[in-house]
Amino acid sequence: MKIKILYIDDEVNNLTGFKASFRMDYNILIAHNTIQAHDLLIRNPDIRVIFCDQRMPDKTGVEFFKDIKNEFPYPIRILLTGYTDIEAVINSINHGNIFRYVQKPWSVADIIAAINEAHKFYMLNSMLSIKNGELKKAYIELDKFAHSVTHDMRRPLMGILGAIEVAQEIDDIGELKSMLNMMLESVKNLDGFIQSTHDYYNLKRGELKIEEIDFEELIKIEEKSLKSSIGEDIRFNANVQQEETFRCDKVSMNIILHNLLTNAFKYQKKGNEDKFVELDIKVATGMATICIKDNGIGIPENDINDIFDMFYRSASEEPGSGFGLYNVKDALLKLNGNIQVDSKIDIGSTFKVTIQNK
């Protein structure tokens, strides 16, 4: 991409001479007067360097640069002038209205040197403002994040605090025990939430570490922990068909499987005689396809588009952090993978994930 340069001069010969000398290496726009120049600046926000003659009938170059400085802060302003105007030029440089000047008559080498220097400055400046914008955005996000997270962490703690105060006035052991059980649930939820924020940061900051994935092993660990923490009564079928070794980031793979399986186990219909979760993994032709199917409560149609949003929770029957599917989506984004959901209320949900072999 050629650097876009605007040159303003009232003398047509100068304009054509300038364009002829530099059009091969740069994208040169020319203007006969400052009104035309202003118009070109509006239509070409990507102009990076402006050359302007000092002596023009409608306005001096110094005046023009002073006028446009606030409206177009990014292009680098260079004045072309003879020796006689040197005082006005120095003044203008000192006021920050122009970057530098090139003395007339100019040589091609003078102009190229000026463009190179100006462009370097332009890049630094605009990089800085882009980075500043990114920082500002990150700061606002962090602020929101900190607010939500502290809130969600305080919630179970406040519950436990209230319970401890009440427990001190209760003598019935049975009642105390049932309170302890509820407090235990709260502690587990809080721990789960902290684990999810940990996952969130691992995904945001962590580098991918590609290694061979042993699905059978992963499934065994998940099955054991899910059955003991959620329900022994859920029929779990896992089926792995692998034609080639699968290589992927293990941390991300864990997060994806763990959260999807946890949801499938958690959001089951109470009182259903035959609760089941089916996991199907196929690895073939450089692609892993993971299907997780349950016959649970399903997801309301209105919520389907929101379930991957941070802190979004579609069901209140079971405790959740609002982080799980967000983390799944984030992990898939990092792995360049894909996820599809098919769900019907009271029938169940199916999540289908595809990830390329790395």
Added chain:
Amino acid sequence: MDGVKYNFIVVDDSKLDCFVAEKVIKHSGKALVVKSFLEPIKALEYIKRNEIFNTSKTIIILDIQMPVMTGHQFVEAFEQLSQEIQDRYIVYMISSSSNESDLNRIANYKSVRKFSNKPINKEMINGFLRDLK
């Protein structure tokens, strides 16, 4: 000590918080009927049915941060009910942390008497009861 008693409805998605609230409320000696709901929708349906056990007012203790229907959404739906129903209730909102936008929103609800920070304990409930005099 005056003998005015109230009915209570607790709306909070945390089982532990509902349990604690019920305990504290019953212990206050000012409660006739105490009901708690983990799902705001169910509480709203219950209020709509407008079952009358007694002539006493009902205090609603409402958590803000809940999935599916937040405390804010609950109040907005509640304020659509007939004035006759609304008049039988007094709403207090509670939360484990609050930001300015939460508090500003609450200030705009006619039906909400007051906001208080968790934990739910004697001081909170007694504060609400004192506030009614």
